[in-house]
Amino acid sequence: MFETAEIGHRLDKSTYEAKLPALRSALLEAQYQLKREARFPVIILINGIEGAGKGETVKLLNEWMDPRLILVETFDIKTEEERERPPAWRYWRRLPAKGRTGVFFGNWYSQMLQNRVHGVIKNAELDHAVDQALKFEQMLCDEGALILKFWFHLSREKMFARLKSLKNDPLHSWRLSPLDWQQSKTYGRFVKHGERVLRATSRDHAPWHVIEGADERYRSLTFGQLLLDGLQHALDRTSIQPVRQAVPPIPSLDGRNVLDSLDLTQSVPKDDYKRLLTHEQARLSRLMRDKRMKKHALVALFEGNDAAGKGSAIRRVSGALDPRQYRIVPVAAPTEEERAQPYLWRFWRHIPARGKFTVFDRSWYGRVLVERVEGFCSTAEWLRAYSEINDFEEQLREAGVVVVKFWMAIDKDTQLERFKAREATRFKQFKITEEDWRNREKWDDYATAVNDMVDRTSTAIAPWTLIEANDKRFARLKVLRTINDALERALKKG
Amino acid sequence: MFETAEIGHRLDKSTYEAKLPALRSALLEAQYQLKREARFPVIILINGIEGAGKGETVKLLNEWMDPRLILVETFDIKTEEERERPPAWRYWRRLPAKGRTGVFFGNWYSQMLQNRVHGVIKNAELDHAVDQALKFEQMLCDEGALILKFWFHLSREKMFARLKSLKNDPLHSWRLSPLDWQQSKTYGRFVKHGERVLRATSRDHAPWHVIEGADERYRSLTFGQLLLDGLQHALDRTSIQPVRQAVPPIPSLDGRNVLDSLDLTQSVPKDDYKRLLTHEQARLSRLMRDKRMKKHALVALFEGNDAAGKGSAIRRVSGALDPRQYRIVPVAAPTEEERAQPYLWRFWRHIPARGKFTVFDRSWYGRVLVERVEGFCSTAEWLRAYSEINDFEEQLREAGVVVVKFWMAIDKDTQLERFKAREATRFKQFKITEEDWRNREKWDDYATAVNDMVDRTSTAIAPWTLIEANDKRFARLKVLRTINDALERALKKG
Numbered sequence: 001m002f003e004t005a006e007i008g009h010r011l012d013k014s015t016y017e018a019k020l021p022a023l024r025s026a027l028l029e030a031q032y033q034l035k036r037e038a039r040f041p042v043i044i045l046i047n048g049i050e051g052a053g054k055g056e057t058v059k060l061l062n063e064w065m066d067p068r069l070i071l072v073e074t075f076d077i078k079t080e081e082e083r084e085r086p087p088a089w090r091y092w093r094r095l096p097a098k099g100r101t102g103v104f105f106g107n108w109y110s111q112m113l114q115n116r117v118h119g120v121i122k123n124a125e126l127d128h129a130v131d132q133a134l135k136f137e138q139m140l141c142d143e144g145a146l147i148l149k150f151w152f153h154l155s156r157e158k159m160f161a162r163l164k165s166l167k168n169d170p171l172h173s174w175r176l177s178p179l180d181w182q183q184s185k186t187y188g189r190f191v192k193h194g195e196r197v198l199r200a201t202s203r204d205h206a207p208w209h210v211i212e213g214a215d216e217r218y219r220s221l222t223f224g225q226l227l228l229d230g231l232q233h234a235l236d237r238t239s240i241q242p243v244r245q246a247v248p249p250i251p252s253l254d255g256r257n258v259l260d261s262l263d264l265t266q267s268v269p270k271d272d273y274k275r276l277l278t279h280e281q282a283r284l285s286r287l288m289r290d291k292r293m294k295k296h297a298l299v300a301l302f303e304g305n306d307a308a309g310k311g312s313a314i315r316r317v318s319g320a321l322d323p324r325q326y327r328i329v330p331v332a333a334p335t336e337e338e339r340a341q342p343y344l345w346r347f348w349r350h351i352p353a354r355g356k357f358t359v360f361d362r363s364w365y366g367r368v369l370v371e372r373v374e375g376f377c378s379t380a381e382w383l384r385a386y387s388e389i390n391d392f393e394e395q396l397r398e399a400g401v402v403v404v405k406f407w408m409a410i411d412k413d414t415q416l417e418r419f420k421a422r423e424a425t426r427f428k429q430f431k432i433t434e435e436d437w438r439n440r441e442k443w444d445d446y447a448t449a450v451n452d453m454v455d456r457t458s459t460a461i462a463p464w465t466l467i468e469a470n471d472k473r474f475a476r477l478k479v480l481r482t483i484n485d486a487l488e489r490a491l492k493k494g
Numbered sequence: 495m496f497e498t499a500e501i502g503h504r505l506d507k508s509t510y511e512a513k514l515p516a517l518r519s520a521l522l523e524a525q526y527q528l529k530r531e532a533r534f535p536v537i538i539l540i541n542g543i544e545g546a547g548k549g550e551t552v553k554l555l556n557e558w559m560d561p562r563l564i565l566v567e568t569f570d571i572k573t574e575e576e577r578e579r580p581p582a583w584r585y586w587r588r589l590p591a592k593g594r595t596g597v598f599f600g601n602w603y604s605q606m607l608q609n610r611v612h613g614v615i616k617n618a619e620l621d622h623a624v625d626q627a628l629k630f631e632q633m634l635c636d637e638g639a640l641i642l643k644f645w646f647h648l649s650r651e652k653m654f655a656r657l658k659s660l661k662n663d664p665l666h667s668w669r670l671s672p673l674d675w676q677q678s679k680t681y682g683r684f685v686k687h688g689e690r691v692l693r694a695t696s697r698d699h700a701p702w703h704v705i706e707g708a709d710e711r712y713r714s715l716t717f718g719q720l721l722l723d724g725l726q727h728a729l730d731r732t733s734i735q736p737v738r739q740a741v742p743p744i745p746s747l748d749g750r751n752v753l754d755s756l757d758l759t760q761s762v763p764k765d766d767y768k769r770l771l772t773h774e775q776a777r778l779s780r781l782m783r784d785k786r787m788k789k790h791a792l793v794a795l796f797e798g799n800d801a802a803g804k805g806s807a808i809r810r811v812s813g814a815l816d817p818r819q820y821r822i823v824p825v826a827a828p829t830e831e832e833r834a835q836p837y838l839w840r841f842w843r844h845i846p847a848r849g850k851f852t853v854f855d856r857s858w859y860g861r862v863l864v865e866r867v868e869g870f871c872s873t874a875e876w877l878r879a880y881s882e883i884n885d886f887e888e889q890l891r892e893a894g895v896v897v898v899k900f901w902m903a904i905d906k907d908t909q910l911e912r913f914k915a916r917e918a919t920r921f922k923q924f925k926i927t928e929e930d931w932r933n934r935e936k937w938d939d940y941a942t943a944v945n946d947m948v949d950r951t952s953t954a955i956a957p958w959t960l961i962e963a964n965d966k967r968f969a970r971l972k973v974l975r976t977i978n979d980a981l982e983r984a985l986k987k988g
């Protein structure tokens with residue numbers, strides 16, 4: 001797969017200089033159109049052999065185009081804040097907003113290849129990393145992102161020659177880290193695994209471009225042309241929505257759904273409640289202080305009918321803890337900065353560091369609930385959200401994050417009672433709005449959405465817990481107990 | 495000053511229970527009004543003696559009020575990303591948005607007191623830290639923030655008794671870090687310096703409240719009542735703008751200003767330019783790679799007349815560097831998240847880590863330039879911006895950040911020529927808008943604003959450099975040379 005990038009491509013000076021001006025102004029024009037329309041971000045991945053001109057090419061890109069709209073990101077050693085969170089967190093936090101271009105050095109491919117070449121991981125783990133990368137890129141593309149992946153290549157001989165000449169050049173020798181030279185010894189392995197990764201990750205929506213790096217003019221012009229083609233093609237799209245086949249949920253032929261099976265009459269007497277609550281709160285407090293929590297984090301999310309008691313359940317959970325241990329994130333309409341990013345970005349921002357606990361009051365499931373029912377997103381969007389969410393939660397779980405998900409269910413009569421009670425209490429009036437009454441009219445649509453959601457996202461790694469919430473005491477205890485059980489299991493496994 | 499908090503305040507159970515319900519619902523009501531109006535943020539500082547119930551009180555606060563709207567922040571050990579930046583950066587990044595409440599443990603007062611008590615700093619440095627804190631709080635209050643500062647106190651005897659009882663209580667002993675016990679030895683010093691700091695930092699707009707912590711009921715109810723009074727008072731304000739005397743700039747009686755004194759005819763011949771440019775670029779590249787840069791960072795900001803050549807000057811600067819070393823921040827209208835924060839917040843976000851370089855294409859001076867001229871902010875706002883900006887730049891400088899500021903000046907005829915040239919060139923048309931023509935009509939207003947700006951913010955630590963930019967070559971060289979000279983001076987000083 002690298003053969004065509006080892007044949008010694010060259011470009012003479014006059015051809016280069018003849019073609020360059022048109023290329024530059026076209027690139028600049030495309031860049032400003034991108035900015036003006038701000039429909040999608042551009043992500044450029046820079047990978048390949050040391051000495052093949054990766055850094056020089058990006059430097060050139062910043063000269064040709066407007067560097068104010070380009071964010072160059074290097075991911076070498078993780079910072080402390082990054083080490084405390086799932087591996088993908090560092091990429092999410094650096095994603096360019098719509099209209100901008102991000103150039104990623106030392107990206108996910110660099111990480112997996114370095115790890116494989118130096119024997120930190122084996123092929124099975126490499127395949128898993130490839131799989132994660134594919135899902136991540138698929139999600140980005142589904143959100144409209146343009147991903148351009150470049151592999152700068154050099155034959156073994158050319159690489160040695162280049163490293164040697166750079167070493168002797170006083171103006172460039174500083175560029176050569178010890179790692180580079182070490183890589184010259186591992187060239188064979190690097191190319192072998194590189195090929196494996198490139199083969200597995202070259203997809204329609206984000207193909208690899210292999211560029212021979214030996215000749216500067218050839219390399220630069222080829223890169224510029226590929227970038228321009230990619231940009232122009234993406235700008236010409238009338239829609240950023242790719243056509244994808246997502247399997248729609250199976251309609252429930254008998255009209256029954258998972259909510260119907262709940263026994264909402266369950267309750268806990270007041271006397272038992274106090275004792276049991278104290279017991280579960282003490283348990284949670286103990287578990288969160290357990291030394292083994294250093295390897296874990298906790299995420300609990302609350303969805304449910306309006307007036308089902310999410311807020312009061314959350315207070316019973318947080319009441320057990322030191323306020324420095326947890327953070328509650330109320331999920332409302334996305335902000336401007338959040339709207340310029342992929343859907344899950346605003347939740348990734350709040351992923352807790354190890355030892356910490358984040359409560360989401362409503363969550364990423366908004367997409368398959370309110371956004372689906374109200375038509376705030378397209379069918380394609382909510383359909384693909386199921387698998388995006390499963391991938392997301394899998395990543396959390398792999399990083400030691402315990403994920404607990406609650407749907408708090410009440411029946412329609414109970415909701416009506418609570419709505420009326422809220423309207424009657426002065427300082428609870430803010431809790432009841434026109435919107436609540438409107439949502440109530442769509443009760444059945446929500447029930448269908450909840451059913452599909454549980455169907456498709458209640459996984460072994462992050463199962464849904466349905467909370468029978470007609471009785472608030474019963475609900476709060478079940479919430480606490482579920483969190484405690486999940487934490488206990490995770491801590492036992494270590 | 496702590497005497498009244500050592501007299502053994504107590505509250506009996508029945509009084510406490512009689513008063514609590516009304517307090518709680520009033521607090522909740524105030525909190526929701528705060529959220530609904532989202533006019534200002536609330537910042538609660540928690541300080542005082544170990545064992546005086548700081549943690550317990552905040553825990554209670556989260557039970558009484560809606561914890562979803564409260565962000566509890568602890569600032570103990572700095573993270574790596576925080577260590578790389580000026581000390582205040584960690585506070586700026588955690589500021590609550592308008593409508594929210596932030597509770598800060600281990601805040602600036604804790605830091606300065608710990609350092610003083612353990613001899614890390616002397617009185618002079620303590621005074622400097624106090625001064626910084628005052629300026630920071632002044633700025634926050636000027637932006638409308640409500641700051642409530644609480645000192646939880648215990649007499650020496652009560653503290654020992656409490657620490658002892660906590661130690662013997664299996665449910666609480668985990669709370670006692672070794673530091674706590676250590677502090678029991680340093681009680682005297684802690685109280686002495688604490689008093690000094692409290693005296694110096696109790697101001698009208700942000701007074702200290704000293705609460706005796708021995709009796710839980712007294713402590714809790716006093717805290718709750720003070721918080722409620724503060725909240726209600728702030729919510730009742732019709733304007734969040736405090737009345738302050740800011741000295742307006744002195745009108746220029748002879749109509750001359752600093753821009754008039756520039757010799758705009760200065761130029762550099764093409765032949766010399768290439769050589770000199772390469773020289774300065776190589777110099778910048780070398781300086782940025784200097785090992786001593788590890789202790790420094792670089793900020794260069796560009797302001798100037800429209801079409802003065804900011805963009806092309808920036809490209810000559812960035813062209814000298816590896817794109818991984820710098821970041822260019824184009825400053826446009828603030829986003830929604832930025833508007834919910836104090837003015838300087840959106841610039842603090844982009845302060846470079848050590849060894850890095852941030853170029854601001856337009857900057858925090860927007861407030862005293864475009865916002866002043868166009869009336870986008872009140873007179874009080876732009877007047878106080880001068881000293882806020884000076885404080886900001888002083889903090890950068892103290893943290894080793896080299897700050898270089900450019901005003902790029904052209905004359906009115908040159909601007910007209912360039913506007914017309916832009917309109918004539920297809921891919922430069924985006925660069926010229928209606929707004930540019932409108933700004934041009936306010937040429938004299940801008941000149942006055944620039945004059946005042948230079949007058950009031952050209953300081954020894956961060957001087958303005960006026961760039962004669964009629965000749966682009968001359969301008970670019972002067973920009974590069976100025977940056978290089980500033981860097982060189984900073985590196986020499988170490």
